Amino acid sequence: MTSTTSVLEGNRLALARLLTQVENDTPEGRAALTELFPHTGKAHLIGVTGGSGTGKSSLVNQLALYYRKSEVSRKRVAIVAVDPSSPFTGGAVLGDRVRMRDLAGDDGVFIRSMASRGSLGGIAQTTAALTQVLDAAGFEIIIIETVGAGQSEVDIARLAHTTLVVEAPGLGDDIQAIKAGILEIADVLVINKADRPGVENTERALRSNLELAHPTKRVARHHGRSVSVPAPETEPGLWLPPIHKTVATEGKGSPELAESIASHAAHLHQSGGWAARDRARLGSELEAVLREALITRFHEHIRHEKYEEIVEKVLSRNLSPWEAVKSLLNGSSK
Amino acid sequence: MTSTTSVLEGNRLALARLLTQVENDTPEGRAALTELFPHTGKAHLIGVTGGSGTGKSSLVNQLALYYRKSEVSRKRVAIVAVDPSSPFTGGAVLGDRVRMRDLAGDDGVFIRSMASRGSLGGIAQTTAALTQVLDAAGFEIIIIETVGAGQSEVDIARLAHTTLVVEAPGLGDDIQAIKAGILEIADVLVINKADRPGVENTERALRSNLELAHPTKRVARHHGRSVSVPAPETEPGLWLPPIHKTVATEGKGSPELAESIASHAAHLHQSGGWAARDRARLGSELEAVLREALITRFHEHIRHEKYEEIVEKVLSRNLSPWEAVKSLLNGSSK
Numbered sequence: 001m002t003s004t005t006s007v008l009e010g011n012r013l014a015l016a017r018l019l020t021q022v023e024n025d026t027p028e029g030r031a032a033l034t035e036l037f038p039h040t041g042k043a044h045l046i047g048v049t050g051g052s053g054t055g056k057s058s059l060v061n062q063l064a065l066y067y068r069k070s071e072v073s074r075k076r077v078a079i080v081a082v083d084p085s086s087p088f089t090g091g092a093v094l095g096d097r098v099r100m101r102d103l104a105g106d107d108g109v110f111i112r113s114m115a116s117r118g119s120l121g122g123i124a125q126t127t128a129a130l131t132q133v134l135d136a137a138g139f140e141i142i143i144i145e146t147v148g149a150g151q152s153e154v155d156i157a158r159l160a161h162t163t164l165v166v167e168a169p170g171l172g173d174d175i176q177a178i179k180a181g182i183l184e185i186a187d188v189l190v191i192n193k194a195d196r197p198g199v200e201n202t203e204r205a206l207r208s209n210l211e212l213a214h215p216t217k218r219v220a221r222h223h224g225r226s227v228s229v230p231a232p233e234t235e236p237g238l239w240l241p242p243i244h245k246t247v248a249t250e251g252k253g254s255p256e257l258a259e260s261i262a263s264h265a266a267h268l269h270q271s272g273g274w275a276a277r278d279r280a281r282l283g284s285e286l287e288a289v290l291r292e293a294l295i296t297r298f299h300e301h302i303r304h305e306k307y308e309e310i311v312e313k314v315l316s317r318n319l320s321p322w323e324a325v326k327s328l329l330n331g332s333s334k
Numbered sequence: 335m336t337s338t339t340s341v342l343e344g345n346r347l348a349l350a351r352l353l354t355q356v357e358n359d360t361p362e363g364r365a366a367l368t369e370l371f372p373h374t375g376k377a378h379l380i381g382v383t384g385g386s387g388t389g390k391s392s393l394v395n396q397l398a399l400y401y402r403k404s405e406v407s408r409k410r411v412a413i414v415a416v417d418p419s420s421p422f423t424g425g426a427v428l429g430d431r432v433r434m435r436d437l438a439g440d441d442g443v444f445i446r447s448m449a450s451r452g453s454l455g456g457i458a459q460t461t462a463a464l465t466q467v468l469d470a471a472g473f474e475i476i477i478i479e480t481v482g483a484g485q486s487e488v489d490i491a492r493l494a495h496t497t498l499v500v501e502a503p504g505l506g507d508d509i510q511a512i513k514a515g516i517l518e519i520a521d522v523l524v525i526n527k528a529d530r531p532g533v534e535n536t537e538r539a540l541r542s543n544l545e546l547a548h549p550t551k552r553v554a555r556h557h558g559r560s561v562s563v564p565a566p567e568t569e570p571g572l573w574l575p576p577i578h579k580t581v582a583t584e585g586k587g588s589p590e591l592a593e594s595i596a597s598h599a600a601h602l603h604q605s606g607g608w609a610a611r612d613r614a615r616l617g618s619e620l621e622a623v624l625r626e627a628l629i630t631r632f633h634e635h636i637r638h639e640k641y642e643e644i645v646e647k648v649l650s651r652n653l654s655p656w657e658a659v660k661s662l663l664n665g666s667s668k
Contacts, residue, residue, distance in 0.1 A: 030656060037654035282648050282655065287629075289655045293663055294628040295621075314616050320371035321616065321623045322364060329627055 003028070004035045007137050012110065015137050019112055022129045033129055036136035041278070043078075043135040044265055047157035049146045050166030055192045057081070058248035059166060060145050063261075064109055066254045067141050078110040078139035080130055082123065082146045082156055110139060124155040125288050128281070131159060157185050158284070161277050162264045164257075166190045167206060169198035183209050186241050188260050194245035194253070206243060239267050302328065337362070338369045341471050346444065349471050353446055356463045367463055370470035375612070377412075377469040378599055381491035383480045384500030389526045391415070392582035393500060394479050397595075398443055400588045401475050412444040412473035416461055416480045416490055444473060458489040459622050462615070465493060491519050492618070495611050496598045498591075500524045501540060503532035517543050520575050522594050528579035528587070540577060573601050636662065 006014035021029035046063075050056045060079055067075045103109045112130060114123075127144060134142050146156045157163045165186035183189070189210070191202050242260050246253030268274040299307070310328055313319040319327070340348035355363035380397075384390045394413055401409045437443045446464060448457075461478060468476050480490045491497045499520035517523070523544070525536050576594050580587030602608040633641070644662055647653035653661070 034654040034656050038651045041651055279645075279649055283645055286645060286648055286655045286658055289659045290632070290662060291625055291629050293659045294632055295625050297663065298624070298628055311613075311617060311620060314620055315613055317372045317375055320368040321620045322368050324620055325623045325627045328624060329631065 004032045007032075007036065007133065008039060010138065012107070015110065015133070016112075019130055019133055022133055023114060023126055025126070029129075033132060036133060039136035040132045041135065042138075043131075043140055043142045044162070044261075045131060045135075045160040046141065046143045046261060047146070047160030047163040048143055048166060049157050049163065050168075050190075050192075052147055054166045054168040055248050056145060056147070056166045059190065059192050059246060059254075059257075060143050061103065062246075062248045062251050062254040063143065063258060064103060064141075065251075066258050068103075068106060068108055070258075074108070075140040076108045076110075076138060077141045077143065078134040078137075079112065079143045079145060080127060080134070081111070081113045082127055082144065110134065110137075124159065125285070127156050128159050128285050159281055161268055161274060162187045162261055164188045164190055164261070166192050167202055168193040169196040169202045183212075183241075186210075187239065187264050188257070189241050189243045190253075190257060191243065191245045192248050195247045195250075199245065203243065203245075210241060210243075239264065239271075239273075338366045341366075341370065341467065342373060344472065346441070349444065349467070350446075353464055353467055356467055357448060357460055359460070363463075367466060370467060373470035374466045375469065376472075377465075377474055377476045378496070378595075379465060379469075379494040380475065380477045380595060381480070381494030381497040382477055382500060383488075383491050383497065384502075384524075384526075386481055388500045388502040389582050390479060390481070390500045393524065393526050393580060393588075393591075394477050395437065396580075396582045396585050396588040397477065397592060398437060398475075399585075400592050402437075402440060402442055404592075408442070409474040410442045410444075410472060411475045411477065412468040412471075413446065413477045413479060414461060414464055414468070415445070415447045416457065416478065444468065444471075458493065459619065461490050462493050462619050488519055493615055495602055495608060496521045496595055498522045498524055498595070500526050501536055502527040503530040503536045517546075517575075520544075521573065521598050522591070523575050523577045524587075524591060525577065525579045526582050529581045529584075533579065537577065537579075544575060544577075573598065573605075573607075 003014050003018055007018050018029065018032055022033060023029075048056055048060055060081075064077045064079060067077045103111065112134075114127065114130065131142055131144065144156060144160055163185050165183065165188075167189070168191065183206075189206060191199060191206065193199075244253055244257045244260060246257060248254070265274070268277065307328070310319065310324045314321055314324050337348050337352055341352050352363065352366055356367060357363075382390055382394055394415075398411045398413060401411045437445065446468075448461065448464065465476055465478065478490060478494055497519050499517065499522075501523070502525065517540075523540060525533060525540065527533075578587055578591045578594060580591060582588070599608070602611065641662070644653065644658045648655055648658050
């Protein structure tokens with residue numbers, strides 16, 4: 001009780017402690033989440049995903065700096081850096097250290113690294129829970145940063161209202177590097193390290209894959225800067241992912257990128273997309289919690305010996321997993 | 335019934351059709367899996383994972399060619415190429431075309447690409463199911479190839495008896511590229527494209543990360559070729575991941591790599607690790623099928639209106655997801 005009050009009052013130490021409890025899925029963490037839940041729903045969740053070597057972390061730093069400097073609407077920013085492929089490496093910690101230089105000492109910024117724990121559903125779920133705590137704690141912008149372009153990143157990106165996909169020139173095979181699957185979830189595309197050779201190739205590959213991913217849209221180029229325009233046949237209110245070029249290490253392109261992100265938020269509010277994404281996110285979170293509760297309840301109600309007996313039958317190939325489950329479910333009518 | 339008989343008899347067309355049914359999770363596919371299940375458990379499952387640009391696919395091709403050419407024990411080889419980040423891109427298809435050149439026309443080789451469908455648990459589960467069909471169809475070596483080093487790849491790699499992790503020199507930041515997490519699951523390490531500059535750096539990074547991942551082991555170098563030797567204090571029978579250098583495009587290093595894979599299989603049989611990995615794989619498959627069955631049964635037994643009502647309460651922040659699930663479970667005592 002006290003801890004959630006401290007978090008709501010902006011106590012950073014209490015916040016850090018609570019995030020650890022939530023990450024470790026302790027009973028205290030769960031209780032706090034329930035207490036904090038009514039205070040959530042205010043933040044703009046921004047997902048940033050991209051392969052290693054794209055300079056994604058620098059870009060996130062630049063965005064955070066921009067939001068902090070912005071005279072008009074200085075915002076409190078939290079960053080959750082998720083590295084699902086790294087259960088215990090120091091990578092995330094290293095990232096934090098680099099960040100410290102630019103963002104240290106600013107109470108309006110909170111950075112949290114999360115290494116993967118347990119199963120995959122688990123990562124997305126844990127990230128969602130951390131995000132809720134930060135949302136309740138009053139951070140208006142929450143950036144969820146994920147490494148890579150695998151399914152896990154897609155799942156985590158789906159937590160966000162606005163998803164940025166970051167690419168960079170010269171990262172191996174263009175066909176492999178720029179996945180149509182990841183483009184499907186992109187609301188804003190960023191080619192970072194745009195001062196490097198090969199940027200035209202990256203942009204071309206991105207653009208043609210983007211057209212593949214959004215066959216009803218047409219992506220065009222205006223005034224030297226790349227923007228998307230609706231094709232004549234598309235419905236009004238349809239969002240077309242713009243392509244931005246940035247050089248994060250020099251801060252180039254961040255204001256324009258932040259503008260696009262703000263436009264996307266405005267678009268979501270106008271089109272009803274904001275509520276739809278909230279619904280999708282909370283719906284899948286509810287489903288995930290439900291799944292966990294169901295399997296936990298199942299194991300609580302079945303005799304361990306019976307379960308092991310059935311596992312043995314599967315191992316000896318006398319029962320297929322599907323037959324085994326049928327048999328387990330028939331036997332466990334509570 | 336006829337289709338599974340044809341598959342057991344080695345009919346390739348029937349096999350391809352059945353794999354599609356299994357991938358799409360049709361009732362026919364499920365029925366066939368149950369029929370085929372008693373015929374599984376013979377294949378050596380080899381997982382190959384690594385980032386894009388490591389030349390992983392060429393390496394898998396070379397391994398397949400080696401197993402086919404091997405005079406002593408010519409083996410039937412199946413390859414399942416999983417690309418979880420690519421729901422609909424042509425990447426996998428392109429990979430197949432490149433493969434055709436080397437492996438086409440050989441009835442002892444079967445290649446199957448799988449793009450991601452649905453949820454993540456889904457990918458690992460579908461891959462497991464495809465693997466079972468191929469196992470029943472008599473393929474003695476089944477190579478499960480995944481792109482990237484995310485959690486999904488780790489999950490898929492866990493399906494295998496022997497897991498290869500492939501790296502290559504010069505793929506961006508060494509700290510980022512070589513994840514301790516992925517090394518933890520490696521039984522054999524491969525530095526492909528070993529004719530490229532930077533191979534020493536890659537090996538050094540790999541070796542120090544490997545020591546981090548296996549703190550009780552010592553990785554050493556012998557006769558110019560890298561091998562692992564047990565540290566004096568390690569228990570006998572402990573497997574130390576060897577590091578192999580290959581140039582797959584020229585076929586260099588494949589025989590030595592295949593030897594290491596065979597040694598690992600022998601080690602698993604001697605140490606009881608083979609049975610342990612089978613148990614882990616089938617156990618988690620059973621658990622996955624059970625989870626799906628539980629959530630399906632839950633939704634069948636709850637009134638849609640009641641579920642929607644609860645979802646609305648969550649959306650309006652009147653009920654946290656955890657409270658919602660409690661309420662759902664109390665109401666649904668079948």
